[in-house]
Amino acid sequence: MTYDASAEREGRPGARPAADPTFWGRLTGWGPYHVLMRIATASPRRQFAILAAFPILWVLTQHLGPMLQMLRVSLTDAYPVAPGVEQSFTLENYARFFGDSIFWMPFFRTLTFAAVFTFCTLVITYPVAYFLARHVSRRNQMLFLLLLLIPFWVGEIVRTYAIMILLGNTGAVNMVLRFFGLIDRPIPFMYTSFSMGVGIVYLTALYMLLPLYSALEKLPKSMNEAAADLGAGAWTRFRRISLPMTIEGISSGCTLVFLISTGFYATPILLGGPSTTVFAETIAGFFHVAGDEWPTGAAFATIMFAAALVITAAFQRLMNALRKGDRT
Amino acid sequence: MNNRPELFRGNRIFLACIYWAFVLYVFVPLILMVLMGFKDSKFIGFPIRSWTLDWYTGVFADAEVISTFGYSVAIAVLSTLISIFVGTWIAVLLEGRKFTGRGVTFGLTVLPALVPGIISAIAFRIYARYLGIEPGMGAIIWAHAVHNVPFVVLVVMARLSTLPKSQIEAARDLGADPLVAFMRITLPYLVPAILGASIFCLLLSFDDFVRSFFLGGYDPTLPVLIFAKLRSGMSPEINAIATVALVLTAAIGIWAERFTRRMNKEN
Numbered sequence: 304m305t306y307d308a309s310a311e312r313e314g315r316p317g318a319r320p321a322a323d324p325t326f327w328g329r330l331t332g333w334g335p336y337h338v339l340m341r342i343a344t345a346s347p348r349r350q351f352a353i354l355a356a357f358p359i360l361w362v363l364t365q366h367l368g369p370m371l372q373m374l375r376v377s378l379t380d381a382y383p384v385a386p387g388v389e390q391s392f393t394l395e396n397y398a399r400f401f402g403d404s405i406f407w408m409p410f411f412r413t414l415t416f417a418a419v420f421t422f423c424t425l426v427i428t429y430p431v432a433y434f435l436a437r438h439v440s441r442r443n444q445m446l447f448l449l450l451l452l453i454p455f456w457v458g459e460i461v462r463t464y465a466i467m468i469l470l471g472n473t474g475a476v477n478m479v480l481r482f483f484g485l486i487d488r489p490i491p492f493m494y495t496s497f498s499m500g501v502g503i504v505y506l507t508a509l510y511m512l513l514p515l516y517s518a519l520e521k522l523p524k525s526m527n528e529a530a531a532d533l534g535a536g537a538w539t540r541f542r543r544i545s546l547p548m549t550i551e552g553i554s555s556g557c558t559l560v561f562l563i564s565t566g567f568y569a570t571p572i573l574l575g576g577p578s579t580t581v582f583a584e585t586i587a588g589f590f591h592v593a594g595d596e597w598p599t600g601a602a603f604a605t606i607m608f609a610a611a612l613v614i615t616a617a618f619q620r621l622m623n624a625l626r627k628g629d630r631t
Numbered sequence: 632m633n634n635r636p637e638l639f640r641g642n643r644i645f646l647a648c649i650y651w652a653f654v655l656y657v658f659v660p661l662i663l664m665v666l667m668g669f670k671d672s673k674f675i676g677f678p679i680r681s682w683t684l685d686w687y688t689g690v691f692a693d694a695e696v697i698s699t700f701g702y703s704v705a706i707a708v709l710s711t712l713i714s715i716f717v718g719t720w721i722a723v724l725l726e727g728r729k730f731t732g733r734g735v736t737f738g739l740t741v742l743p744a745l746v747p748g749i750i751s752a753i754a755f756r757i758y759a760r761y762l763g764i765e766p767g768m769g770a771i772i773w774a775h776a777v778h779n780v781p782f783v784v785l786v787v788m789a790r791l792s793t794l795p796k797s798q799i800e801a802a803r804d805l806g807a808d809p810l811v812a813f814m815r816i817t818l819p820y821l822v823p824a825i826l827g828a829s830i831f832c833l834l835l836s837f838d839d840f841v842r843s844f845f846l847g848g849y850d851p852t853l854p855v856l857i858f859a860k861l862r863s864g865m866s867p868e869i870n871a872i873a874t875v876a877l878v879l880t881a882a883i884g885i886w887a888e889r890f891t892r893r894m895n896k897e898n
Contacts, residue, residue: 344809428653434649461838505656566748
């Protein structure tokens with residue numbers, strides 16, 4: 304068998320490889336395949352084009368396409384278009400949002416709730432992540448982390464239902480409080496912003512915990528020890544060392560949790576009440592009725608996505624500024 | 632572990648308490664939910680005075696639940712196959728290659744993972760109608776597949792970045808064309824990442840509610856069925872269904888975790 308390996312590499316197949324009994328050997332030895340491959344690898348440029356065409360087409364049509372189509376529908380007066388009717392562009396769907404408090408109240412409520420729940424998640428998971436990263440031996444770390452990952456595999460609806468059982472009037476919390484004689488009648492936890500918060504923190508905690516954990520893990524331990532030797536107390540060490548050094552983890556965790564929190568639909572329905580209607584329910588309402596309302600729903604969804612993006616972008620800028628300010 | 636544990640002992644105990652309290656917060660609701668499935672009464676609530684397995688026998692005899700289960704599994708498997716195929720291809724394009732528009736392509740690749748659930752569902756619903764896809768199994772598979780692609784790309788890219796380039800070069804020197812080099816060197820190297828990502832996609836799809844809800848036809852997936860039953864009232868029957876789903880997903884999750892760890896150790 305003689306063939307010129309360098310010619311092969313440059314895309315000019317010289318002699319064919321000797322007969323190879325495996326599937327791939329037979330395929331490469333097969334005439335039509337050989338011709339096709341020679342055409343495909345004729346130049347590095349063509350080779351790249353063949354590799355890149357499908358992924359780029361996919362992200363444009365499947366990832367960007369739905370968002371663009373949503374934007375387009377939000378600017379039309381009717382969708383789907385009835386036959387024989389001219390479709391016209393309008394901003395009325397957006398104007399409708401500002402015209403009625405029944406629309407913008409849930410919108411601001413959703414953003415406020417998402418911000419508050421994100422902050423709660425941060426405060427709850429930070430010490431947990433700190434403990435895992437700094438006070439658990441390497442060997443046990445994975446085990447301790449896995450323990451928290453298990454419930455994460457369970458779906459949104461099932462976990463929401465679990466919270467309903469926990470907080471109901473005849474739920475576990477009320478039962479325990481009554482058993483110890485702390486209350487006479489059950490506390491109505493359910494269908495309030497409290498139950499919604501417990502549920503959403505429960506669902507999002509791991510998205511916060513993992514970025515925090517990986518940020519804290521990178522923190523050199525010697526820094527804390529040096530600070531302690533120099534007389535810094537626990538609070539000072541946290542405020543002056545851990546917190547500034549993990550701002551990146553905090554920033555990405557909060558962004559993720561905030562975006563996820565704004566998108567919940569089933570959890571607010573099941574855990575919330577009439578006073579805690581979120582914007583997701585408002586948006587969904589336009590899709591349960593006749594198709595006429597689709598453009599309004601699309602406009603509202605666009606408003607919400609834009610707001611969520613603006614807020615997270617502003618938040619990340621703020622965090623970046625904080626980090627840079629700390630380094631100087 | 633601290634080299635000088637005596638220094639941070641007080642903190643350590645305090646943080647350990649928080650950790651275990653958090654473990655309780657994460658586990659207690661699920662344990663209570665499982666226990667409630669064994670209650671011998673239609674009424675959800677504590678205390679549980681007598682126990683029964685009737686709810687479970689009822690669930691396994693319920694043809695609707697069984698077919699919903701199969702429907703959800705079929706959707707998960709088919710959407711995962713698409714996600715893996717597309718995600719691996721995108722990862723191969725993006726990892727270690729510099730080209731104009733790479734940043735934009737990467738941004739667009741992760742976009743579906745960042746869009747809040749309800750907005751993603753609405754956008755898919757509108758786009759499905761635009762493409763002429765009827766609500767139903769096909770639409771759900773398509774939406775899940777698109778939504779899960781970013782996770783596959785990230786996992787596969789991480790693995791791909793550790794692939795020794797010399798192996799590919801050696802294969803090419805020995806006369807393998809790019810496709811054969813990919814199929815015989817790159818792909819086998821990616822197997823652990825692909826398996827890990829598959830499990831992740833399967834669970835994401837199986838657990839997904841909002842996309843299944845907005846893109847579904849008359850047949851519900853398992854989370855949609857549980858949601859519908861919950862809206863008409865709580866009952867231990869729902870606990871039994873949810874527990875079966877919980878045991879299955881948690882078991883697959885734990886198994887996958889161990890499996891990927893073992894694969895990583897071997898390599």
